[in-house]
Amino acid sequence: MSAPTWPAPTHLHAAGARLVLTDVNREALAHLAEELGAETTAPEAIFDAEVDLFAPCAMGAVLDDIVVERLRAKVVCGAANNQLATPAMAERLMARGILYTPDYVANAGGVIEIAWQRREDYRREAVMAHIEGIGATLDELFARAASEGRSPATIADAMARERFGRG
Structure with missing residues (x-):
């Protein structure tokens, strides 16, 4: 196996x-x-690990009150959807000095790929160029969060509304 x-x-x-x-x-x-x-390490001990990056990749709502207080990482960026148990957890992470990468921004590559597959003019190089733009989006997101003193989750939501014309 x-x-x-x-x-x-x-x-x-x-x-x-x-x-x-x-x-x-x-x-x-x-x-x-x-x-x-x-x-x-055991799953229940991962939150206490001395690491730079915590990557929740399977389970949603993992970042709750208890985990956010236990977390020793400097950055949260993973592939799981809906990582925050509540929206307030983004503010708690920020208050602790932990940089949170909103899940739907970190995972945007999959959505981009699917959207391109539905187009008649699908080109792999165009898909990859579009996906490479995620880095610039994250740079903008983190810069705005820092300058406005708001969590990256709040800024990501605002940027999504702006980009989809609902700002």
Whole structure:
């Protein structure tokens, strides 16, 4: 049996990151950890790990009152949808000095790909150019959040309304 493939940890490992991984599937976790030379921890202990980046990638509403207080990471950026248990958690992360990347901005690449697939003029290079723009969007989002003293989640919502003409 082969373990699932997780491109993000593989890319982070290749870039020289020290990884602390967890998963409820302990067998798959052990396989990936061995492959990447990564440390592992129990799912309930991941919030206490001394890490730079916390990447919630499977479960929504994981960032609740308790987790936000326990979290030791400097940045939250993951692939799970609806990571915040409530919108107030974005403000709590900001108050703790933890940079939060709104899930729908971090995950925009998948939506962009799907939108392009529905077009008659689909071109892979155009899709990738569009996806590369996510970095500029994040730069703008974080700059506005810092200058306005508001959470990135609040700014992301405002930017979405502006871009879709509902601002």
